[in-house]
Amino acid sequence: MSTPESSYTARHLSVLEGLEAVRKRPGMYIGSTDSRGLMHCVWEIIDNAVDEALAGHGTLIEVVLHADESVEVIDHARGIPVDTVEKLGLSGVEVVFTKLHAGGKFGGGSYGSSGGLHGVGASVVNALSSRLDVEVDRGGKTYRMTFRRGEPGTFADGPGGPGPDSPFTPFTDRSELAVVGKVARGRTGTRIRYWADRQIFPASATFAYDELITRARQTSFLVPGLEIVVRDERRRPGTPGEHGVVEERFKHDGGTRDFVEFLAPADPPVTDVWLLRGSGTFTETVQQLDGKGHLVATDVERTCEVDVALRWGQGYETEVRTFVNIIATPKGGTHLTGFEQALLKVLRREIEANARRLKLTAKNGKDKVEKDDALAGLTAVLMVRLPEPQFEGQTKEVLGTAPVRQVVAKVVETELTAHLQSTARTTKAQAAALLEKVVDEMRARVSARTQKEISRRKSALEASSLPDKLADCRTDDVARSELFIVEGDSALGTAKHARNSDFQALLPIRGKILNVQKASLSDMLGNAECASIIQVIGAGSGRSFDLDAARYGRVVLMTDADVDGAHIRTLLLTLFFRYMRPLVDAGRVFAAVPPLHRVETYGSGGKPGEMTYTYSEAELHRLLARLERSGKRYKEPIQRYKGLGEMDADQLAETTMDPAHRTLRRVTMADATRAEEVFELLMGNDVAPRKDFIVAGAAGLDRERIDA
Structure with a gap:
């Protein structure tokens, strides 16, 4: 009876020759065999061309995504050496594409600095390709060599053009670097086209056009004067080239x-x-x-x-x-x-x-x-x-x-x-x-750290750490709770009677808060109203904002339905956008929509009339026209609400605070860059663009909406 130790002998050991190791364990060389690994192969070939540009050879690189899912990289540099490597008896082209750790980047003086340094890039791509074609222009001639899964040979391509399924004949006695044409003696360069092997890469792995564009743009910044052209001929749905061939060029001279x-x-x-x-x-x-070939x-x-x-x-x-x-x-x-x-x-x-x-x-x-x-x-x-x-x-x-x-x-x-x-x-x-x-x-971070140390809700109230003017709610369920930021003490008094104190909290602010788009961080933290809002929400501010620590599931900005109210709402949104942006991203900031008018119709037979609220001038005119058509009379003058304080508690609850009847506008940020530009235009330091904006929109202003 043999033991496990005695049954494990030298015959169980395997030695992977050449590129077999790459095909057996591709993750060791390209990280993975999904789309990331597929893109890594592209980078290996492109980086070799960029290394030539860094060495001062060639100012143009072209990358083509062909319709047959092949990729071609064309440079106009020195071209891969085509002469024979004495110690191996193989051409330079074959050595580069079939031998691991072979190339001109191991201290031979060809490259002062290089991105491809392990000498495995081109050979790994070759090993993981069902077909790879390389053409080199050098010395007035065009040389060509083709490979199938890393093995050199020849393909018998038909009238449909080159492809990995064409009949392949491997070289038997010796490899051949074929001369297939002539070029001008001063013209040099390399063209590499390969088809990724779907035995290695799953069908779901695809070349990402956006990634390619990002990398090309990035490289053009880092190598001033180098032009990179990316052309997509695949017409894949969901890409810029969906409806036809698309080409983009990148060249920058300013560097970093x-x-x-x-x-x-x-x-x-x-x-x-x-x-x-x-x-x-x-x-x-x-x-x-050394001179004898020893390390x-x-x-x-x-x-x-x-x-x-x-x-x-x-x-x-x-x-x-x-x-x-x-x-x-x-x-x-x-x-x-x-x-x-x-x-x-x-x-x-x-x-x-x-x-x-x-x-x-x-x-x-x-x-x-x-x-x-x-x-x-x-x-x-x-x-x-x-x-x-x-x-x-x-x-x-x-x-x-x-x-x-x-x-x-x-x-x-x-x-x-x-x-x-x-x-x-x-x-x-x-x-x-x-x-x-x-x-x-630093001060903001210290302040946020202090705020995090304040225990939430009840312990905070017991320690009298929250503002006295906060009228908090009773529930401990954050998802259900709502914080109404109310404009003015007069509206606060009405809102206290209108709210459901079980889950609705109130925080009044006095007038217009600080414009944080202009102010410094220290000024913002020193402003009583801004500090109160940040403290009550309880999640910190800026980089330290912790969405999970927010004490309320919704924050509702409740301001008057006039120009001043709109201004205050904009100031508040600026505060949330700059210092509590995750709250906006999560869709937890809302603007209340109070009514502009109340129309009371006469009841028949001495019965009480019906109350109808409208939220815009256009809606009011439509309502009045409908009443006239139906023969109903209404009391005049029609009540126009200038502020929230003009409503009684029942009216405020019915129109603005009761979840069953109110209307809320969710504040979203679908385009953060555009939002940043709008906030800077409306609230920033640069006055001239804002003046132009106001002048351009002055013609469409309704003078009746101005409180004067």
């Missing part, structure tokens, strides 16, 4: 500065786009081939170039994109760590040096600026260039080269300090505004 301006939100800027550029060196021990440990000096463009805006959203040799690193790495450490260090030092001007007292000086405070409102692009960076995995999402952290930190610290201590008038003013913003973010 243009990229930041493209990414930056519509928030008014606190600073211009600042460029932080520099370089540093470090020593690294690497394995290099030898060698100490080499590396140069790391750092290119950072950044801009702060008045908002609190953060957008930081990081790249290594134009390859995106969405999960960061050592370069991002160095950037954030230096940024925080410099800002802390400058804030401490300007503590008196920033009104940092001994009490609040105990709180230090944290990373989130420094990053609030920041849009930044960080790119480093260095030879042979170390990535964590073939998908290159995280940079692992440790010395890069110190190089980036030193460059950012030196350059950012120079900007913050600049004596130039414009830069000096922007630096002062930036420090104030960071301190305001």
